[in-house]
Amino acid sequence: MTAAIRRESVQDLEQFRIEARQWLQDNCPESQRQPITPEEQFYGGRNARFPSEDARLWFERMRDRGWICPEWPAEYGGGGLSPQHAKIIKEEMKAIRARTPLYSIGIWMLGPALLEFGSEEQKQQHIPAIINAEVRWCQGYSEPGAGSDLASLQCRAEDQGDHFLVNGSKIWTTGADKSDWIFCLVRTNPDVKKQEGISFLLIDMADPGVSTTPIELISGESEFCQTFFDNVKVPKENLVGGLNQGWSVAKALLVHERKLMSELGSDSPREVLAPNAAAREYLEMVDGKVADAQLRMDLVDYDMEMHAIGLTHFRTFEEKIAGERSAAPLVMKYVGTEAEKTKSELLLAILGSQGLGWEGEGFSTAELDTLRLWAMSKAMTIAGGSSEVQLNVIAKNVLQLPQS
Amino acid sequence: MALVLNEEQRFLQQSAREFLGDNAPVASLRALRDSRDPLGYSSQLWQQMAELGWASIILPEEYGGLDFGFTGLGLVMEEAGRTLTASPLFASAVVGASALLLGGSETHKQNLLSQVAAGELTLALALEESPHHRPTRIATSATADGDGFLLNGCKTFVVDGHSADQLLVVARSSGDSNGADGLSLFLVPRDAAGVSIQRTIMADSRNAANITLEQVRVSAEDLVGELDHGWQVLEPVLDRGRIALSAEMLGIALETFDRTVEYLKEREQFGVLIGSFQALQHRAAHMQTQLELSRSVVLQALSAVDDTPEQVPLMASLAKARLNQLVKLVTNEAVQMHGGIGVTDDLEIGFFLKRARVAMQIFGDTGFHKDRYATLCGY
Numbered sequence A: 001m002t003a004a005i006r007r008e009s010v011q012d013l014e015q016f017r018i019e020a021r022q023w024l025q026d027n028c029p030e031s032q033r034q035p036i037t038p039e040e041q042f043y044g045g046r047n048a049r050f051p052s053e054d055a056r057l058w059f060e061r062m063r064d065r066g067w068i069c070p071e072w073p074a075e076y077g078g079g080g081l082s083p084q085h086a087k088i089i090k091e092e093m094k095a096i097r098a099r100t101p102l103y104s105i106g107i108w109m110l111g112p113a114l115l116e117f118g119s120e121e122q123k124q125q126h127i128p129a130i131i132n133a134e135v136r137w138c139q140g141y142s143e144p145g146a147g148s149d150l151a152s153l154q155c156r157a158e159d160q161g162d163h164f165l166v167n168g169s170k171i172w173t174t175g176a177d178k179s180d181w182i183f184c185l186v187r188t189n190p191d192v193k194k195q196e197g198i199s200f201l202l203i204d205m206a207d208p209g210v211s212t213t214p215i216e217l218i219s220g221e222s223e224f225c226q227t228f229f230d231n232v233k234v235p236k237e238n239l240v241g242g243l244n245q246g247w248s249v250a251k252a253l254l255v256h257e258r259k260l261m262s263e264l265g266s267d268s269p270r271e272v273l274a275p276n277a278a279a280r281e282y283l284e285m286v287d288g289k290v291a292d293a294q295l296r297m298d299l300v301d302y303d304m305e306m307h308a309i310g311l312t313h314f315r316t317f318e319e320k321i322a323g324e325r326s327a328a329p330l331v332m333k334y335v336g337t338e339a340e341k342t343k344s345e346l347l348l349a350i351l352g353s354q355g356l357g358w359e360g361e362g363f364s365t366a367e368l369d370t371l372r373l374w375a376m377s378k379a380m381t382i383a384g385g386s387s388e389v390q391l392n393v394i395a396k397n398v399l400q401l402p403q404s
Numbered sequence B: 001m002a003l004v005l006n007e008e009q010r011f012l013q014q015s016a017r018e019f020l021g022d023n024a025p026v027a028s029l030r031a032l033r034d035s036r037d038p039l040g041y042s043s044q045l046w047q048q049m050a051e052l053g054w055a056s057i058i059l060p061e062e063y064g065g066l067d068f069g070f071t072g073l074g075l076v077m078e079e080a081g082r083t084l085t086a087s088p089l090f091a092s093a094v095v096g097a098s099a100l101l102l103g104g105s106e107t108h109k110q111n112l113l114s115q116v117a118a119g120e121l122t123l124a125l126a127l128e129e130s131p132h133h134r135p136t137r138i139a140t141s142a143t144a145d146g147d148g149f150l151l152n153g154c155k156t157f158v159v160d161g162h163s164a165d166q167l168l169v170v171a172r173s174s175g176d177s178n179g180a181d182g183l184s185l186f187l188v189p190r191d192a193a194g195v196s197i198q199r200t201i202m203a204d205s206r207n208a209a210n211i212t213l214e215q216v217r218v219s220a221e222d223l224v225g226e227l228d229h230g231w232q233v234l235e236p237v238l239d240r241g242r243i244a245l246s247a248e249m250l251g252i253a254l255e256t257f258d259r260t261v262e263y264l265k266e267r268e269q270f271g272v273l274i275g276s277f278q279a280l281q282h283r284a285a286h287m288q289t290q291l292e293l294s295r296s297v298v299l300q301a302l303s304a305v306d307d308t309p310e311q312v313p314l315m316a317s318l319a320k321a322r323l324n325q326l327v328k329l330v331t332n333e334a335v336q337m338h339g340g341i342g343v344t345d346d347l348e349i350g351f352f353l354k355r356a357r358v359a360m361q362i363f364g365d366t367g368f369h370k371d372r373y374a375t376l377c378g379y
């Protein structure tokens, strides 16, 4: 799927870094180097508008350069670069605090799965549209009765000769009301072991019979929806990976989802406050030390954890380049999202009553965001496979403990 | 790449594992303990280890060393953690050798380092004066006396103190009783007049001693590093020691954990293997996550010694604090998950439990290193 993994010469990489740095310096507008607010995130799609002229410029330059998805094959609009090159772009973007030009479930989840399992026609139809921000995708996995036990899903697709007829509902579909297409797990055979009767379907949400209802969250946002399918006709060519083969696609995609979630802590899109910076601003300092001994220790625990997590991300990357396998990637979702929750609790504690403002006067945007992010952080250890499910996976696949 | 091993390093680790597994398993430590061995380690084993080059891994070739890098030494420490091998590896080949390398005069290096490399000379750092690691709170005095100095004071928890040939004594030559300025390091032969050594029997059955210095005469040539500026040598030496100990603790945690997971797959209760109980599975899986993070930290800390010295203080405190916490968690869980036999002396898990507690205290407990890490981060 991605460009072949090669051992790149250090010299080539250094040269590339210099060029990338220069290009970013010349092409990333000043306004796109500021912390981003949720409203300013560009997700693309049929009805999307750029939050600003600079955001448009920045996206288009990155797209034309092939750096929206640097590792994807050039024939579908990707950059055709190695993981090392992609990492350099990421690092150099981070160094100037460049915003992510395009937020996209298509990039994070669907694209890698399509590149691995999709037909040539599917790749040509969907991959460039993802990179060019023409189509916004959402994920239709969970159902009211199928959460952690995803394979027990009931939303069904009946074979009607030239198309599938889809009926049922999905829940917790992030961004469904703003999306153009949805990738869905559907039941195509109810009479076999549950994992063996599942297929992976791409569904155009403009098709008759698809509807969504937003759900309000404890953060006050309504990021996700329940999505209903009422006699929706889906063309046969939208099946990915073969009839009843959907579970393999689903699992491969989950790997990407978990990797993404494990990295949220290290490059959170809307990070406004870092705990140690906030500490200096909000807490009493005596002789250069945080005076509150408990908070100081909480802070150091968090910083050490993030330091260790960062090094472990780095190790998994090096292992990938070296063609080695270890258990490290399997633990990252758990440690990353647990740390994200810890961080939010820590920030709330550091901000004191200034961290408790829900809206309006008396609080800065950063303070208000801190509380909303704190509420959102609770979802991180549930979505994409809960912490308990992650521990089950480690117990089974890494430690190979007996299953009851 | 710092976080994956190269082929030579992998080979070194593999051969260390085989050698120690064959020649110095935990049973050897038990035998040393039960026979109340006067030396506390096998000198024959130490000779073999030296022949394998382990006493000289970090030393430059000009002093008879292998110049293989600190990561190599860390890998041997990790394996020695798995077998709980008692030897002068830490006190001599890590701490002593580093001190001479970083602070020793050319004469020290020429005369002593090659002996350390050959395993013929053993060293011990006489630092602590209280039950907690306080490396700048030094009351032991070095007062000028003619062209030399007189040392007076009491040292405690001196690792290998009763077996080492020479002591590296940290003394105050000027300044307040608590401060990095005014410290000096001296080499003192164990049999020098005025040195009295009392062996202490510790929980881990490894070597330690209390040492009293009474009017001990040393000459200016015995000074390691500059007078009053011993901290410039001592701090990096301590950091290397902390990082090497972290590697040993990683080995302790890995071995204890492996044995426990094996037990979960053997022991039946309620008609099933106890490893099928989710209450135990989740705790084991959580430990696995902590082991993965700790491995990255240790590898980075080891390579920092050779490649990025400016990172060493922060990495040393990160590694020591995290590995302290890790071995505490893993050894406690190991005992618990073994049930009744977990608290028996027959089972070797108890040896890991006890060594872990001693290693946690050497060169700084968890609180010490969290405080230092926070201070280095500017809060």
Ligand SMILES: Cc1cc2nc3c(=O)[nH]c(=O)nc-3n(C[C@H](O)[C@H](O)[C@H](O)COP(=O)(O)OP(=O)(O)OC[C@H]3O[C@@H](n4cnc5c(N)ncnc54)[C@H](O)[C@@H]3O)c2cc1C
Residues within 6 Å of the ligand: A138, A139, A140, A141, A142, A143, A146, A147, A148, A149, A171, A172, A173, A174, A175, A224, A379, A380, A382, A383, A384, A385, A386, A387, A388, A389, A392
């Ligand atoms: C912010 C957010 C965004 C999401 N976005 C999407 C999306 O876009 N598309 C989509 O399809 N889904 C999405 N989800 C759904 C998510 O995948 C599910 O919430 C998740 O799989 C958990 O399922 P559940 O909510 O039904 O909880 P349940 O599975 O009912 O879990 C309840 C509790 O039981 C525990 N539990 C369950 N099984 C076990 C077990 N075997 N062992 C031990 N403990 C167990 C869980 O850990 C949890 O604590 C999102 C969720 C959140 C929070």
Ligand SMILES: Cc1cc2nc3c(=O)[nH]c(=O)nc-3n(C[C@H](O)[C@H](O)[C@H](O)COP(=O)(O)OP(=O)(O)OC[C@H]3O[C@@H](n4cnc5c(N)ncnc54)[C@H](O)[C@@H]3O)c2cc1C
Residues within 6 Å of the ligand: B267, B269, B270, B274, B277, B279, B280, B336, B337, B338, B339, B340, B341, B343
């Ligand atoms: C100091 C001491 C004194 C004792 N004195 C006596 C005495 O005088 N008389 C006497 O008869 N006995 C005595 N015992 C034995 C004691 O009652 C048993 O050790 C205890 O019942 C545990 O059994 P076990 O050792 O076989 O461990 P196991 O039952 O094998 O347990 C091993 C591990 O598995 C866990 N485990 C087991 N089942 C489950 C489960 N269903 N779910 C989750 N986890 C599980 C345990 O918590 C433990 O961590 C003594 C034990 C000790 C340590």
